[in-house]
Amino acid sequence: MIEPQTKTALSSAFPSITWSEFRADARAVVPCDEIYAVLRFLRDDLGFDLLVDMTCVDYLSYRGAEDRFGLVYLLCATESNERITVRTFVNEPLLSVPSVVPLWAGANWMEREVWDMFGIRFEGHPDLRRILMPDEFTAFPLRKDYPLQGRGERHNFSVLYRAES
Amino acid sequence: MAIELPENVVVSKLDELASWCRKNSLWPMPFATACCGIELMATGASRHDLARFGAEVFRFSPRQCDLMIVAGRVVMKMLPVLQRIWQQMHEPKWCISMGACASTGGVFDTYSVVQGIDRFLPVDMYVPGCPPRPEQLIQSIIDLQDKIQREGTVGGREFTTRSRQEPKRALVELPVITLPRGVSHLPQGVRIE
Numbered sequence: 099m100i101e102p103q104t105k106t107a108l109s110s111a112f113p114s115i116t117w118s119e120f121r122a123d124a125r126a127v128v129p130c131d132e133i134y135a136v137l138r139f140l141r142d143d144l145g146f147d148l149l150v151d152m153t154c155v156d157y158l159s160y161r162g163a164e165d166r167f168g169l170v171y172l173l174c175a176t177e178s179n180e181r182i183t184v185r186t187f188v189n190e191p192l193l194s195v196p197s198v199v200p201l202w203a204g205a206n207w208m209e210r211e212v213w214d215m216f217g218i219r220f221e222g223h224p225d226l227r228r229i230l231m232p233d234e235f236t237a238f239p240l241r242k243d244y245p246l247q248g249r250g251e252r253h254n255f256s257v258l259y260r261a262e263s
Numbered sequence: 264m265a266i267e268l269p270e271n272v273v274v275s276k277l278d279e280l281a282s283w284c285r286k287n288s289l290w291p292m293p294f295a296t297a298c299c300g301i302e303l304m305a306t307g308a309s310r311h312d313l314a315r316f317g318a319e320v321f322r323f324s325p326r327q328c329d330l331m332i333v334a335g336r337v338v339m340k341m342l343p344v345l346q347r348i349w350q351q352m353h354e355p356k357w358c359i360s361m362g363a364c365a366s367t368g369g370v371f372d373t374y375s376v377v378q379g380i381d382r383f384l385p386v387d388m389y390v391p392g393c394p395p396r397p398e399q400l401i402q403s404i405i406d407l408q409d410k411i412q413r414e415g416t417v418g419g420r421e422f423t424t425r426s427r428q429e430p431k432r433a434l435v436e437l438p439v440i441t442l443p444r445g446v447s448h449l450p451q452g453v454r455i456e
C-alpha cells in the first residue's frame with residue numbers, strides 16, 4: 099500500500115520510473131544508474147526507513163524477459179505504514195550496483211548473500227565476502243546456468259579411512 | 264591353572280572383557296545439524312531414556328566421546344569440520360549415520376549437500392528414516408553394542424581389517440576426483456561426467 103502523494107513525489111523527482119501494481123502493492127522499476135539516488139530519496143524524503151528484504155532473480159530463459167538479473171528492494175515506512183517494491187535490472191558483463199549499506203546497515207548480509215549466490219558486485223560494500231558457500235567456491239550457484247547438482251564440488255574432499263583417523 | 268592355558272585364550276577373554284566394558288559405556292558426540300537432531304534429543308531425554316543402554320552421557324567435546332552420531336545433512340562447508348571432529352575423537356570410536364540425509368543426502372540432491380557422509384568418513388551403523396524414531400536409533404545403538412562385543416579387541420585390531428579400509432559402495436559408483444594438495448574445489452567450468 100502506498101499513498102498517492104508519495105507516488106507523485108517520487109515520479110516527479112525521477113521521471114524515468116515506470117510503475118506497476120499488483121493487489122495494491124506498488125512496484126517501481128528504476129534504471130540501474132539511478133537506483134542509489136532513488137533509494138536515498140525514498141529513505142530521506144519519503145520516510146522509508148526500513149529495508150525489509152533485498153534479493154535477486156535470474157531471468158535467464160524466462161519467457162518475455164529482456165534483462166538477465168532483477169534486483170528487488172522491499173521497503174517499508176514504519177510511520178505511515180507504506181510499502182514499496184523497487185526493482186532494477188543488471189546485465190552481463192557489468193554486474194555491479196551501488197551498495198545500500200550506507201543507507202540501511204541491515205543490507206550488509208543481504209548484499210553478501212546476493213553476491214554469493216548470483217555474483218553481483220555491490221560497489222562500496224564494506225565487506226563483500228561469500229556468506230553461505232565456502233570461501234574457495236568459485237561458482238554462483240543460484241544462477242540458472244549453474245547445474246542443480248553442482249559441478250562435482252560436493253565430492254571433492256579427502257576420504258578418511260579407519261587406519262588414518 | 265592359568266599358566267597352562269595357551270596364550271591366545273587369555274587374549275580372547277581380555278578382548279571380550281574390554282568390549283563388554285566399552286559397549287556399555289558409549290559416550291555419544293551429538294553432531295546434530297538438522298531436524299534429525301530433534302529426534303536425537305528425544306532419544307536422550309526422559310521418555311525414551313537412552314541411559315537404559317549406557318549411552319546417555321552426551322558430550323559436546325570430541326575429546327570425551329567415542330560414538331559420533333551424525334544426525335542431519337552435512338553440507339560442503341560442514342564436512343571439513345565433521346572430519347576434524349572425527350579425528351579429534353579418541354580410539355576406539357564408532358560412528359552412526361542417522362537419517363536419510365546423513366546416509367545418502369536424502370531429498371537434498373543439490374550442489375552443496377554431501378551425498379552421504381560415508382563417502383568421506385568410516386560409518387559403522389546406518390539408521391534409515393526421515394527422521395528415524397528414537398526406537399530406531401536405540402535399536403542401532405543396541406546393534407552397535409552387539410558389533411562391539413562380537414568383533415572388539417583390546418588393541419583395536421578390528422579397525423585395521425581389510426574390509427574396514429575399503430571404500431564404500433557409493434564411492435565406487437561415483438568417481439571422486441583427487442585434486443592436488445591444498446586445492447579443495449574444481450575450478451569453474453570443469454564437470455564430472
Ligand code: SF4
Binds near residue numbers: 299334363392393
Ligand atoms: S533425514 Fe529427514 S529428518 Fe533427518 S535431517 Fe534429513 S530431512 Fe531432516
